[in-house]
Amino acid sequence: MTGKILAESYEVQRILGKQTGRQTLLARDLQTQELVVIKQLFLGSDFEWQDLKLFEREAETLKALSHPGIPRHLDYLEIDEPDSKSFALVQTYVEGRTLEEHLRCGRTFSESEVKELAKLLLAILMYLHEQNPPVIHRDIKPSNILLHSRSGHSVGQVYLVDFGSVQNQAAKFGGTITVVGTYGYMAPEQFGGRSVPASDLYGLGGTLIYLVTGLHPMELSQQDLKIQFADRAKHLNPNLIHWLEWMTEPSLEKRLSSADKAFRSLDENPCAINKIKKNPLVVQPPESDIKLTKNSEFIEIIIPPKEVDFSLIAWFSAAVAANILLRIGGSNYLSVINNLLRNSLIMLSGSLLAAVVVTLLSAFRELRVRIDRHQISYTSNLLGLKWNYPRSISRQEICQLEIRQYNSNIYQMLIQAGKQKYQLGENQGLSESEITWLATELSQWLGLKIKKTLTEGKNNIWF
Template identity: 30%
Template sequence: MPLEILQNGRYRILRQLGSGSMGEVYLVEDTRINRQVAIKVIRSESYVYSDPNSTSDAARLFEREARAIAMLNHPNILPLYDFGEEVVNGTPLTYMVMPYCAEGSLATWLQQRGEDNLLSPTDVAHFLRQAADALQHAHDNGLIHQDVKPQNFLIRSNRNERLPDLLLADFGIAKLTAGTSGASQAIRGTPIYMAPEQWEGNPVPASDQYALGIMIYQLLTGRPPFQGGPGQMMYKHLSVAPQPPGTLNPVLNHDVDTILLRALAKRPENRFPSVSTFGKALQEALLMDGPTILNPQDKPLTDAIHATLAISYAEALYGTSRTLTLAGGRHVRVDVPPGIQNGQVIRVSGQDSTFGSGGATIPLLLTIAIAPGTLHYPPAFMGNDQMATSGGAATYAGSDRTAISNNQTVLPDGTRTAISNNPTIIPGGGSPT
């Protein structure tokens, strides 16, 4: 008989949102205050325990930790509204009541973007900061998550940002359902993200740091460091050193490799002292090559290549990432920050993504030109090395590459305009004249 109500009709089940090995998640109407919530129903594991006292201990542990979760107060942690135990149709159930996040999880959001559409280091830093802050708050309150992964970060749109905010969910579920020291010591977690000590049944706060490191590795490279079946995963997590992420994504600098590999150390004591320390160090490394807006009184920088970059109003408002084509056919990936103004000059350290370049860093000074009209897409790399638009909207071929041209831009009305006195391409990559 399907589940229909809980708590004497207060929670009315609308539909099932998902299911797993330990239970189901339902969209529910809270009839008392007329709002929709999500309820995770966890099937009782009492059949596992032959000792009734162990079953009672497991229930007490669940209540104790659920109360601890309810006390957490952090903008990036999904709050707990209610919890309880109930016998429905003769089956003991334990449930948690949480906010309903209609936008889904970070995993869903990433899937919708496409596997080949990697986030920029700046975007990854946005998610890293929120995830590390949430986990540190939990650790400070004596809780270890034990199942850090994109599926357990729900998302919420922020109209002031182009990226969503994260809400860490499913706190301690694996540990709660495992009972106490007198109960079965089952190993819980998701193999892709489990630290070596977690495979051995001894999770510590640094286990969450390890799992976050795996998740960030995946965001930066498009794949986790280890893949395979459960047996292979256990062996690799315990014995195999991960490949530096920079070998898979040449945009990443060496500091990112060093910091991320430390967080993935096999022994917890060799990782960072806290997940917060790890997060701050990696954020700094990811933003090291980020854009810097220069003031007019700043001293000119003669070591950088000067160029004019035409972008749309939407790109100026929300930010964008571009692959620029330099003299000699080099391709350089750069990030333009949100809120940029027409005529502003930004210094960026682009990463040379040309095959065989080794990911060299190239300093650039970009003068931003916001094209009028409805220019919403990257300009094409045209045969005559000019930025061009067609029919009021930019045309492009193949990818998001933008040609740094001979200092002219074709605007939507067909007219040409010289945007800057700086040469757009410095022959041979030398200093501007």
């Protein structure tokens, strides 16, 4: 194999790894003379189309990424040879050893090195998860982390490699469920085919537990699916132990939700972390009558009609009467008022009438927001009549959750999907606590962070 020329461009130096249907090669680019890594997927008797789908997704993902801690995409090839056909992904070569290799050789990591390593990897995850759509690695483990150029006071340059299991938000809701990852480092939700940014935090937490205990997570006992490692890490500061427990919470709702939050909480004291851990959930306000249904297939929010304030009916009657009088009364009723003032009063009463009508319609309307694997729909039901506005749009278009606070203490939540905005808030009679609860539920299900904005004035959006 050594010396073989692939696609007339790459000279094979040696085999780095091999398994059924695929291999990884170290090669030299004949044009640049730089070393590269070539991953090959063969079309043989063991070939499965799902493997090619993941292989192509890895290539497309790497092509769109640019980070010093991630190998760079160079080329994607179809290689036809007399005895085989294969697809090849070419990427930059990273010189170094994996964490797995370091640990097998007996290397140990101090607490400061573990924290440094955690921060460097979290910085890479922040970059990945902030892509639009977010990129989820799904297979973070010691053998997929490389260290290079270690110095006396630093762990060296850190690289995250092997994006063969990568998932982006656009690919998340395909027609089939694919379980990928490595036992011991896979978050529980991944066994059901679901992956969110917090799933990568679980894999990182399991990796760091391996570093501080010297044991694979599967070799450690579990209680209620929680990895029991604290008794083997008594040399660590309690802060770091609590943080690792938080990273590897089996419950997605209780786990750290983002790489940014994990990074910021790493240096907090144990009391602060415990305080946050004891209050991880935002629950439905007891007075709320909103119905929320959530499972792995869909999330649905039903907002029932509001209670009618009968003072609105009085305002409606007054507005109608005033508008009629002003239009037909003429000089008999308003002889001392000039036409300009009369017209202004007609417009004012008309505006009041329109506002009251809209409010009454909102009071009788049921609103249903549903997001499934394929689309988001926003359905209104008024006295048996149903309509969808804004129109339904592909689930893949959802890119942002935002809570807007206006200076008059009015709150609205916006779901941004492409150029469309789906709004929940004052017009549905929702309180601040209800909006916060719904935003939190959507954030956890979609794997999106919540953007919070303080806005001057108020723009009414009537849906």
